[in-house]
Amino acid sequence: MHLSANKTTPTEASTKFQSLNSSEVKRLFQLAKPEKWTLACAIGLLAVSSTITMAVPFALGHVIDIIYTADAVDIKQNLQRVCLVLSGVFLTGAAANFGRVYLMNVAGQRITRTLRSSVFAAIVKQEIGFFDVNKTGELINRLSADTSLVSQSVTMNISDGLRSTAMALAGVGMMFYMSIELAVVGLGIVPPVALMAVWYGRYVRNITKGVQDTLAQSTQVAEERIANIRTVRSFAQEPQEVRRYDTNIDNVLRMTFKESLARGIFFGLTGLSGNIIILSVLYYGGGLVTESALTIGQLSSFLLYAAYVGIAMGGVSSFYSEMNRGLGASTRLFELMERTPTIPVHGGTSSFPSCVCVILCGQLL
Numbered sequence: 434m435h436l437s438a439n440k441t442t443p444t445e446a447s448t449k450f451q452s453l454n455s456s457e458v459k460r461l462f463q464l465a466k467p468e469k470w471t472l473a474c475a476i477g478l479l480a481v482s483s484t485i486t487m488a489v490p491f492a493l494g495h496v497i498d499i500i501y502t503a504d505a506v507d508i509k510q511n512l513q514r515v516c517l518v519l520s521g522v523f524l525t526g527a528a529a530n531f532g533r534v535y536l537m538n539v540a541g542q543r544i545t546r547t548l549r550s551s552v553f554a555a556i557v558k559q560e561i562g563f564f565d566v567n568k569t570g571e572l573i574n575r576l577s578a579d580t581s582l583v584s585q586s587v588t589m590n591i592s593d594g595l596r597s598t599a600m601a602l603a604g605v606g607m608m609f610y611m612s613i614e615l616a617v618v619g620l621g622i623v624p625p626v627a628l629m630a631v632w633y634g635r636y637v638r639n640i641t642k643g644v645q646d647t648l649a650q651s652t653q654v655a656e657e658r659i660a661n662i663r664t665v666r667s668f669a670q671e672p673q674e675v676r677r678y679d680t681n682i683d684n685v686l687r688m689t690f691k692e693s694l695a696r697g698i699f700f701g702l703t704g705l706s707g708n709i710i711i712l713s714v715l716y717y718g719g720g721l722v723t724e725s726a727l728t729i730g731q732l733s734s735f736l737l738y739a740a741y742v743g744i745a746m747g748g749v750s751s752f753y754s755e756m757n758r759g760l761g762a763s764t765r766l767f768e769l770m771e772r773t774p775t776i777p778v779h780g781g782t783s784s785f786p787s788c789v790c791v792i793l794c795g796q797l798l
Contacts, residue, residue: 461763464548465587468540475536475592478529483596485526487603490741492519494734501729533592541588548580548766555769560776569660570653575769578645579762586759590752597748604742611735612718612727619714619739633699633754640695641758644688645765651681703747714739 499511608616658674665674721727
């Protein structure tokens with residue numbers, strides 16, 4: 434898509450952006466290609482830390498069974514041995530988590546730097562008429578807010594999304610491993626929550642685009658008035674310009690209130706669904722324990738896995754909404770980067786014939 438100075442602006446084009454498709458996702462992930470090895474190491478560390486995290490409930494259930502079933506003489510020795518092993522495992526998990534976060538942040542900052550450079554290079558190559566249509570404040574907002582949002586989408590957001598997905602899959606798998614009957618009871622609420630997450634992601638994506646556009650407009654107003662403060666002062670327009678800026682930031686505030694309401698409702702319902710899962714597991718699992726179909730340690734592990742699944746569901750939903758926000762921001766950036774200027778920086782026709790330029794230069798000398 435190419436923008437011309439008298440046809441489509443980034444703000445107008447963003448309102449035409451409709452649905453998520455594979456080509457847009459692929460183009461977004463191309464930004465992370467130069468950092469593929471750093472991201473690969475971070476994902477490897479993520480696998481280590483996630484594996485350790487998901488092993489904790491099983492280990493704790495084993496400890497509980499040791500306490501309830503072992504002889505009094507053996508309990509202390511068994512606990513010391515298990516706790517020593519778990520301490521080493523937890524230290525390994527902490528180191529892996531540190532490495533994951535560090536590498537993801539480093540990769541994100543590098544992607545942000547490269548993206549800002551590319552966008553700025555594309556902006557300065559545009560013809561003068563482009564800057565009559567696209568205000569400076571809006572372009573600056575693209576360079577600052579949108580680039581940061583996009584880089585986070587392909588680094589930390591991907592990391593958090595993979596972590597949540599791994600926790601959900603591993604948690605569900607362990608729940609079925611321990612008790613198929615209890616897993617079916619506990620996970621009956623997951624399908625409607627998943628459908629709600631898809632709807633929520635699309636809704637938040639539209640709101641976020643509106644927030645970014647209104648924020649760009651307010652930045653534009655502030656930049657223009659501050660850059661021309663002498664003119665504002667000459668005509669004593671300070672109160673009017675303050676009111677104009679207040680109107681713009683009030684629009685931003687209203688959009689963020691709408692976004693906050695959507696987030697609050699969604700995460701409130703997600704948390705409620707997680708608690709319902711735990712409550713149903715506790716009620717139904719208690720009956721299985723009385724029937725000796727489960728041990729107390731297995732029920733404890735099952736409850737922890739159910740809690741992990743509830744947390745992971747919220748993480749996956751957050752990942753989906755953040756990815757939609759990143760796609761909305763990336764669309765505006767790619768429109769700027771792919772725009773062909775109507776008057777090229779190099780080549781094209783000259784304003785004066787070369788002989789005229791030589792004569793004028795000779796006269797000046």
